[in-house]
Amino acid sequence: MNCDSTTCRIALTYVVPAIGACTSFGMGVAPLFTVRKIHNAKNLGKFNPLPFVLTAANATTWMLYALMVHDYFIYIPQFFTILLGTYYTLRTISYASEEMKSRMIMAWVALAGFIHIGGLLSFVVIPDHVNNGAAVGKTVLGVFSTIVLLSLYASPLSTLYRVVVERNAASIALPLAFTSLVNGALWFVYGLAIMDHFVWVPNGAGAILAVVQLVLRFIFKARPVSDIDSISTSSTAVGSEGRLTPPLEDDQKKPEDMV
Template sequence: MADQLCGDNHGCDVFLRYVIPSLGAITALSIFLAPMHSVLQVRNSQKLTVNPNPFPLLTGNCFGWALYGYLARDYFIMLPNMIGWSTSSFYLFTTYPLLQRKQQDTLVGLYIASQALLLFSGCFAFITLGATDTTGKTLVGIVTTAILVAFYFSPLSGLLQIIQSNDASSIHMPLALTSLCNGLLWGAYGLTIADYFVAVPNLFGFLTGCIQVILKVMLPSRSRRGSNASLHGQSDEES
């Protein structure tokens, strides 16, 4: 697609193939590092003031995209997600001891299931469909896309409650804007390289970011609960 858009314009080709994914890597790292300050406060105080529910999905998402980036030989995708997997694992294991047993079991189950599913899908592809990067990339891409859509959808899980209460305080505007930009950049990059595993879920993420920003602008924020949100604007009282 880049060739069709740019023709013989080398600057345009460089912008689409290198500048956009570089900016996407920066916004992705911003999302991965956003909870760090709050999680370090939890580590020091031993009081749970962040919502740990997105962390297992974030680790699975980053693990999947790092694997996908390796199979696709796309280091713009692989490298930031390797960092994201490391940081999100740190977040999960830091908050884990402070959770009730039932929530511990749920989050560990999600953590193991998301990564095991990716490994099993890769093994299945190589064993049954032939040991090629293309088959592994396709199956890993399908699973990772599903995880990313779930991750992007998670901030909208309380959408009905936000509308009914007419209170958008649980939406964290900086993170919503970062998700919006991240989805737009990676969606554009996916279209540029004609990789719809990258384009489709990230354009969905752009849409969810737009919805969050619109709600934050249109609805009042009646409390400062959202100011301590760690990820996707949800406090520890929300799921």
């Protein structure tokens, strides 16, 4: 992104990512109240905790990417999000069904292995054995990070489908969807400013997803449901840790939920 004036450069390369880091941290903290409520109730209800595993994994890949490109604006919020995502996962997994526990553990192990391979290739193998290894390693790690992020983006799709089918947007949290739009837009602009497509492309997609949620929220009337059943957060790529959480499918519900 061309920016000739000093003020413009400072705004795009310092102010925008600083605000983005703050909104990212805020979105990471957003599920805390719900997680504590689940812990106190000792019941997940219809809440799906699997995206919390993806949250921690996504933050890990982007923290590694931040180390690769020496960008502390990306690194700082991801560090805290790893802690938060791990905390949310450990707090909720004990209340999940056996099938969901198995899914969460399998996802955790698979993602940990995937991230380990990506980090090993990018930081050790490629720089030592490939010409222009640093640039190639950055590309490989960026691709790995994007793949994990796309897995995170997939989580809202079933919920958005249900919103349309049931014509009920109660599962879309309006403040979080709006924050997702702002957060995604900030990181999108920052990615353009530093000319890093691994930053601006996924955040642009996250901002578009947030717009879709906002449109659906205003089109369909929200019928009230319980706090835990309706909780959702939105995904916005690099700086974001929340996501629209799909409710459990019928075969994952506890007997009391199906009455």
